[in-house]
Amino acid sequence: MSEIVDAWVRRLKGKLAPVGELTHWQRMVAAFELRRNDLDLVPVAPELDYWQITYAGYSHREIYNDVDKTTDACIRTWADLRTDAIWMYVDISHQIENFIPPEKRPHHFVHRGDKDYLLFKPLAKTIDEAIELYESRAYERYLEGSRAVTHYTPHMLQLLEFQEKMDRIVPVIVGIATPSNYAETLVEVQQFVRWTVTEPKKVKRYLDLALEERLAALDFYGEIARKHGLHFVCLFGGARTWGPRQLREFGYADEIFVQKAVKLFPYVFWHICGHNLPEAMQLLVQWDGIRAVQYDMPYYSQKLRWPEWCESVARLFAGKRCAMNSPTTQVACHGTAEDVRRMVRQFLEATLPHTTAVVMPGCEIDSYSPVENVRAMIEEARRTLLP
Amino acid sequence: MEKAERLQRLAQAVLEMDLEGVGPLVEEALAAGLAPAEILAEGLSAGMRRVGELFKSGEIFMPEVLVSCDVYYRGLEILRPLIRKAGCGATRGKMIIGTIHGDIHSVGKDVAVPVFQAAGYDVIDLGVDVADEKFVEAIREHEPDIVGLGTYMTSTFMHTRETVRAIAEAGLRDRVRIICGGPAVDPAAARRMGADDASDDAWEAVAKLDRLVEELRSARRSA
Structure with missing residues (x-):
C-alpha cells in the first residue's frame, strides 16, 4: 500500500478520457503479439526514465533518495502525456551499488547537474579484479542497504501497484540488465571490449560469473511477476560495439539469460542502443520468445540511410518481431519538432507494411530534450493511420 | 630485409593487433637505420590508415580497432622521444x-x-x-x-x-x-x-x- 499511488488512483481511475478504442495495455499487447488488424493506433512508449523526473518538476538530486517523488514523477508524466506504457526510473547506482562497500559508495557516484546522468567510476581496472568482484560475491554481501533495495525495488513495486489498481489500462515497463551489460558496465566498456580480443578465456570466465548472478536476479523478478503483475520487461543488452567474432564467442551468455527470461514474463523485448546492429539483429530474430526489439541507428560506416535501415529491420522482423524505434535520441534532443515528426513518419512508413511498430527511441530520452519534441513524437504516432 | 618490407611488417603488426611483436619490430627497424619519423609515418601510421579502411568497410569492428590503437601506441612510445630529439616532429x-x-x-x-x-x-x-x-x-x-x-x-x-x-x-x-x-x-x-x-x-x-x-x-x- 502506497499513499502516493492511492492518491493518483483516486485522481485518475475512471476519469481519464480514452485514447483510441483500446486501452494502452491492449494496444501494447496487440503490437507485441503482432496482431496488426486489432490495433487502433500505433503505440508510442518512449523511454522517459530520466526525462520524466524533470518534466514533472523535480531534479535528479531531489528524487535520488525519495521513492515517492520518483513514482510521483512517472505517474504525473504519464497522466499528462498518456503514452502507452510507463517506464520506471532507473539509474546506474541501482545497477552497481550492491557491488560496492557502503563506506565507498559516496565516492563512487557524482551528481553533475539537475538534468545530468549520474556519473560513476568503474569498479575494476583489470579483468582479474572484475572476476574477483563476482567470485567474492560482493554483490550479495553489499546488497542490503544498497539502492537496489532502498530505491529501485520500492519504486518498481509502487508503479506495479499503480498498474494493478488502475486495472491494467497501462503497462509498466521494467528494465533488467543482461549479463553482457553488467560485464561491460562494471569495468567500462572500452576495457571490456579490448579484453574480448586480448583475454578471451578470462572474459569467458567473467561472463559466466555475470550470467550466474543475472540468472539468480531473474528469480527475484520472476517473483515480482507472479505477485505484482510484472508483464512487460525490457532486457538491456550490452554488446553494443561487439563485432561478429564477439557475438559468436560471447553471445551465449545473453542468449541463456533470454531463454530464462521469456519463460518468466509474457512480454519481453530487447533493448540495443549501440551501433553494430545489422549483425545483432540477425541474432535477435533467432532468439525465441523475444517479442519486440528496441533498436538504434547502425554505424555510420554501414552506409545505411534511415528509411532504408528501418525497412531492412522491418522486413527481417516480418511475422517475428515488433519493431520499436524513432526518433533517435539525438534528434529528440537537438532536432526540431518537425525533425522528430519526419523521423517518426519515415520509421512508420518503412515498418508498418511489414510488421507492428511501437514509437520508442532506441535509448532513453535525454533530460535535455525539449518537451515539444516529446509531444511531437507522441502526436505523430497518434495521427498515423494504420494500413 | 628491405626497408619497404620492414615498414610493411610494422603496418601489419598494427593491423593484426600484435601487442607483443610491435616493440621488437620498431627496435629492429631503428637498428636497421630507418628514421623514427619514417617508421611512424610509413609503418605504424600506414597500419592505422588501413585499420580505418577495414573498419569503414565492416571487415573489422570496434574491439579490434581499439587493440590496433594500443599496438600503435606501444610502437609510438618507443619512437616519440627519438622524434622529439631529432627535431623532426613537424606537425599538421x-x-x-x-x-x-x-x-x-x-x-x-x-x-x-x-x-x-x-x-x-x-x-x-x-x-x-x-x-x-x-x-x-x-x-x-x-x-x-x-x-x-x-x-x-x-x-x-x-x-x-x-x-x-x-x-x-x-x-x-x-x-x-x-x-x-x-x-x-x-x-x-x-x-x-x-x-x-x-x-x-x-x-x-x-x-x-x-x-x-x-x-x-x-x-x-x-x-
Missing part, C-alpha cells in the same frame, strides 16, 4: 582533446587520438570527465590550434555550450577551433552551441581538422 597542427565533463567514456577518443596522431597531428590527451577549467588551462599551456571535445552521450554533448562559453570567457575562443566528436554529435547542433564542427568518424574528422587549422591560420594571418 596541435590539438588538445578530452572527454567533456560528466562523461567517463573514452572508446571514441581512444580511437581518435591515434588516428589524429597517425595523420600528423600533435595530440595532447587530457583524459575523461575533463572540467571546463582544465580545457582553459590546457589551451593556455599548450597553445593548440584545435580543441577536441569528446562527448559520448546525448546529454554530455549538450555540455558543449558550457565548455565553449568557459573558453570564450577566458578570452581564448579566437585562438582555437573547437570540434566535437562522438556517436551522439551533430555538426549543426555543435555550431549552435558555439563549437566549429563535429564528427562521429575519426577518419573523416582528419579532413575537418585540416580545414579548421587552415581557417585558423588564415584568420591569424589576417589579424
Whole structure:
C-alpha cells in the first residue's frame, strides 16, 4: 500500500478520457503479439526514465533518495502525456551499488547537474579484479542497504501497484540488465571490449560469473511477476560495439539469460542502443520468445540511410518481431519538432507494411530534450493511420 | 630485409593487433637505420590508415580497432622521444582533446587520438570527465590550434555550450577551433552551441581538422 499511488488512483481511475478504442495495455499487447488488424493506433512508449523526473518538476538530486517523488514523477508524466506504457526510473547506482562497500559508495557516484546522468567510476581496472568482484560475491554481501533495495525495488513495486489498481489500462515497463551489460558496465566498456580480443578465456570466465548472478536476479523478478503483475520487461543488452567474432564467442551468455527470461514474463523485448546492429539483429530474430526489439541507428560506416535501415529491420522482423524505434535520441534532443515528426513518419512508413511498430527511441530520452519534441513524437504516432 | 618490407611488417603488426611483436619490430627497424619519423609515418601510421579502411568497410569492428590503437601506441612510445630529439616532429597542427565533463567514456577518443596522431597531428590527451577549467588551462599551456571535445552521450554533448562559453570567457575562443566528436554529435547542433564542427568518424574528422587549422591560420594571418 502506497499513499502516493492511492492518491493518483483516486485522481485518475475512471476519469481519464480514452485514447483510441483500446486501452494502452491492449494496444501494447496487440503490437507485441503482432496482431496488426486489432490495433487502433500505433503505440508510442518512449523511454522517459530520466526525462520524466524533470518534466514533472523535480531534479535528479531531489528524487535520488525519495521513492515517492520518483513514482510521483512517472505517474504525473504519464497522466499528462498518456503514452502507452510507463517506464520506471532507473539509474546506474541501482545497477552497481550492491557491488560496492557502503563506506565507498559516496565516492563512487557524482551528481553533475539537475538534468545530468549520474556519473560513476568503474569498479575494476583489470579483468582479474572484475572476476574477483563476482567470485567474492560482493554483490550479495553489499546488497542490503544498497539502492537496489532502498530505491529501485520500492519504486518498481509502487508503479506495479499503480498498474494493478488502475486495472491494467497501462503497462509498466521494467528494465533488467543482461549479463553482457553488467560485464561491460562494471569495468567500462572500452576495457571490456579490448579484453574480448586480448583475454578471451578470462572474459569467458567473467561472463559466466555475470550470467550466474543475472540468472539468480531473474528469480527475484520472476517473483515480482507472479505477485505484482510484472508483464512487460525490457532486457538491456550490452554488446553494443561487439563485432561478429564477439557475438559468436560471447553471445551465449545473453542468449541463456533470454531463454530464462521469456519463460518468466509474457512480454519481453530487447533493448540495443549501440551501433553494430545489422549483425545483432540477425541474432535477435533467432532468439525465441523475444517479442519486440528496441533498436538504434547502425554505424555510420554501414552506409545505411534511415528509411532504408528501418525497412531492412522491418522486413527481417516480418511475422517475428515488433519493431520499436524513432526518433533517435539525438534528434529528440537537438532536432526540431518537425525533425522528430519526419523521423517518426519515415520509421512508420518503412515498418508498418511489414510488421507492428511501437514509437520508442532506441535509448532513453535525454533530460535535455525539449518537451515539444516529446509531444511531437507522441502526436505523430497518434495521427498515423494504420494500413 | 628491405626497408619497404620492414615498414610493411610494422603496418601489419598494427593491423593484426600484435601487442607483443610491435616493440621488437620498431627496435629492429631503428637498428636497421630507418628514421623514427619514417617508421611512424610509413609503418605504424600506414597500419592505422588501413585499420580505418577495414573498419569503414565492416571487415573489422570496434574491439579490434581499439587493440590496433594500443599496438600503435606501444610502437609510438618507443619512437616519440627519438622524434622529439631529432627535431623532426613537424606537425599538421596541435590539438588538445578530452572527454567533456560528466562523461567517463573514452572508446571514441581512444580511437581518435591515434588516428589524429597517425595523420600528423600533435595530440595532447587530457583524459575523461575533463572540467571546463582544465580545457582553459590546457589551451593556455599548450597553445593548440584545435580543441577536441569528446562527448559520448546525448546529454554530455549538450555540455558543449558550457565548455565553449568557459573558453570564450577566458578570452581564448579566437585562438582555437573547437570540434566535437562522438556517436551522439551533430555538426549543426555543435555550431549552435558555439563549437566549429563535429564528427562521429575519426577518419573523416582528419579532413575537418585540416580545414579548421587552415581557417585558423588564415584568420591569424589576417589579424
